[in-house]
Amino acid sequence: MTDGNGYPAGMDRFALDAGTAERLGTGAVDVDDAPPEYRDVAAVLLVLGEPPESWELRGGPAVAERIAATVTEARTERSVSRSRRFASRTRVAVASLVASGLALTGGLAAAGALPGPAQRVASVVLGEVGISVPTGDKEPAHRGAATTTAHLNPTMASSVQSNPTAVSPSAPPPAPHDATFTAPVGSGQERPRTAPAEGEASSPRGTPAGNGNGNAYGNAKTGGSANGNGNAYGRANGNGNASGGANGNGNAKGKAKANGAASTDVPLDASLPPATPSP
Amino acid sequence: MTTDEFDEVLAAAQDGAQWAVAVLWNELHPRLLRFLRGLDASAAEDVEADTWLAAARDLGTFHGDERQFRAWMFTIARNRLIDWRRREARRPSVAVSPEVLGERPAADDPAGLALDVLRADAAVALVRSCLPTAQAEVILLRVLGGLDVDEVAAIVGKRTGNVRVLQHRGLRRLAERLAERIAEQAPERRGVTR
Numbered sequence: 001m002t003d004g005n006g007y008p009a010g011m012d013r014f015a016l017d018a019g020t021a022e023r024l025g026t027g028a029v030d031v032d033d034a035p036p037e038y039r040d041v042a043a044v045l046l047v048l049g050e051p052p053e054s055w056e057l058r059g060g061p062a063v064a065e066r067i068a069a070t071v072t073e074a075r076t077e078r079s080v081s082r083s084r085r086f087a088s089r090t091r092v093a094v095a096s097l098v099a100s101g102l103a104l105t106g107g108l109a110a111a112g113a114l115p116g117p118a119q120r121v122a123s124v125v126l127g128e129v130g131i132s133v134p135t136g137d138k139e140p141a142h143r144g145a146a147t148t149t150a151h152l153n154p155t156m157a158s159s160v161q162s163n164p165t166a167v168s169p170s171a172p173p174p175a176p177h178d179a180t181f182t183a184p185v186g187s188g189q190e191r192p193r194t195a196p197a198e199g200e201a202s203s204p205r206g207t208p209a210g211n212g213n214g215n216a217y218g219n220a221k222t223g224g225s226a227n228g229n230g231n232a233y234g235r236a237n238g239n240g241n242a243s244g245g246a247n248g249n250g251n252a253k254g255k256a257k258a259n260g261a262a263s264t265d266v267p268l269d270a271s272l273p274p275a276t277p278s279p
Numbered sequence: 280m281t282t283d284e285f286d287e288v289l290a291a292a293q294d295g296a297q298w299a300v301a302v303l304w305n306e307l308h309p310r311l312l313r314f315l316r317g318l319d320a321s322a323a324e325d326v327e328a329d330t331w332l333a334a335a336r337d338l339g340t341f342h343g344d345e346r347q348f349r350a351w352m353f354t355i356a357r358n359r360l361i362d363w364r365r366r367e368a369r370r371p372s373v374a375v376s377p378e379v380l381g382e383r384p385a386a387d388d389p390a391g392l393a394l395d396v397l398r399a400d401a402a403v404a405l406v407r408s409c410l411p412t413a414q415a416e417v418i419l420l421r422v423l424g425g426l427d428v429d430e431v432a433a434i435v436g437k438r439t440g441n442v443r444v445l446q447h448r449g450l451r452r453l454a455e456r457l458a459e460r461i462a463e464q465a466p467e468r469r470g471v472t473r
Contacts, residue, residue, distance in 0.1 A: 014451050021447045027422030040457040041450055047402040048422045052309030056399075060308070063331070064301035070335035072295035078339060 013037050109133045280306070285345040293339050304331070307349065309399075310423040311356050317403040317419045318412060322363045329363070330356040346425070353424045354434050357416075409456035414449030417442055 014037050016024075023029050024038060027045040034042035108114045109122035112134035123135040280288070280302075291299035311330060315323035333355050341351060406415050413435075420431045432442040 014454050016447060016451050016454075018443070018447070021443075021450055022428075024450050025418065025421045025428075025446050026425075037458070038450065038454050040461065041454045044397070044402045044405055044453070044457070045418070045422050047397050047399055048313065048406070048419070049425075050399050052305070053399070056309040056312065057305055060301060060304060061297075063308075064297050064304050067304065067331050067335045068292075068295050068297040068300045070332055071292065071300065071338050074336040075293070075295065075339050 106131075106133075280345055282344060285348070289341070289348065293341070300335075303348075307352050310349075311352060313399055313403045314353065314419045314423045315356060315360060316400065317407045317415055317423075318360060319364070320404070320407065322360060322367070326356065326359045326363050329359045333359060346430075349424050350426055350430050350434060353420060353426070357434060405457070406453065409453050410449050414445050414452065417445040418449045418453070421446065 016035070016038065020035060020038070024034065024042060024045065027049045029042045029045070031039045031042050031046070105114070105122065106126070109119060109126060110133050112119060114122055119133075120135050123133050126133050288299045288302050292303055308327070308331075312323055312327050315326050315330075319326075330352065334352060341348065343351065403419075406418060409415075410418070416435060417431055420426055420434060421428070424431075426434070428439050428442050428446070432439045435442065437445075
C-alpha cells in the first residue's frame, strides 16, 4: 500500500497547509521546526537570508561615494527645479488672477453692474479700445463708435444750452478745465434705441450752441472751459459751464438731424470747444 | 537598525552623507543582488548598479520607515530588471558554443546541496533553477526583502491571494525539486541538513 518513498499510495507527501506556507515564506523557520518534507526548503531559505559574506560587500566605499555624489547632485537639481517650478506657477497664478479680474470687471462693466465711479472709469477705458459699456448713468455711453450725429437746428438754438453767459442759480458749480461731469437725468427721455450713438456738439465761444448732441444724457466733456449737453431728440436740454464762472442751462426745442442708425437711448459725451469765459 | 537609527541614517543619506549611504548599501546591497540573481543572473550586477543610481536620484523624496525603504528599493530593482529585459529583447542574441558552456560549472551544482557548504549564491541559484520566475520572485521578495504578502503583492502588482498561491506553489515545487535532485545525486545523502 505504499509507494517507493514509504508513503501510502495516493497520499500527498508534499501537502502544505496555509499556515506552514506562511511561516516558511518568512525564511526564518528552523529546519527542525519545518515539516519533514520541507526541511530542505527551510534550510535553503535560511541560507538565502543569511548575512552578507565579505566578498559581497567588496567595493562598498567607492560605491557609497558615487551614490552619495548622485544624491547630492539630485538634491541640487531638485531645488533648482523646484524654484523654477515655483516661479513658473507664480507667474501662471498671477496671470490667471489678472485675467480673471479683467474678465470679471469687464463682464460687470458690460452689464453695468459696477459701482458708479468704477463703471464710469471702465466705460472710459474700454471706450478707448472700442468697447462700449454703460457709464453707470443708467444708459451706456458710446465713445469712438458714433453712429449718429445729431445737429440742432441753429435757428432753434436761441435758448439752447451751453450759454456761458446765462447763469443759473441751480446750475452746478463751474467745472474745472477739462473736467468731465455727468449730466443729470431728465424726464421724458428718448425712446430706447438699439445702436450706439454719439453726437457732436459745437458751441462757439460764449455763444449759444448751434448744434447739440444726439443724446440727452451723458457726460459732457469740456474741451476748454465749457461743457454742454444737448438733446437731439426733439428737445434739447443742456447745461453749460464756463471756466469763467458762468453756468447756463437751457432748453431748446427743435429737430435733430440724425445720420446713420441712431440709437440715442444712451448718454453721450458732448465735447464742446472752449467757450469764452464771461467777464 | 532601530527606527530612530534608521531615521537618522536616512536623513543623513538624503543630505548626501557618504557614511549613511554606506550603511544603507551594506544593509541592502547583498539582498538586492541575491534577489536579482535569483531572477536573472546575467543581469544582476548591472541592474543592481542601476537600482542604486535610480534610488540615489530619488532618495530625497522618500518618506517612510526601514521596511518601506526595503520595499521601495526592491520595487526599483524589479522595475530596473524589467527595463533591462526589454532592452535585451531588442538586442540581437549572440550564439555561444556548447564547449564554452560545458567548461562552466552550473550555478546550482548539486555539490552545493550539502548544507554545510551551501552558500547564499548557491541557494539563490537553486531557487532560480527550480521555480518559475513568478514563484521565485515571490519567495525571494519575502525572504530577502523581509516583506509580508501584502507588500510583495504591491511590488509585483498582483492580488494578495495570488501572491499566497504563488508562494504556496513555489514552496511545494521547491520541496519536490530538491527531493528529486538529492535523490538523483547521492542516494546515501538523503536530505539537506544543516
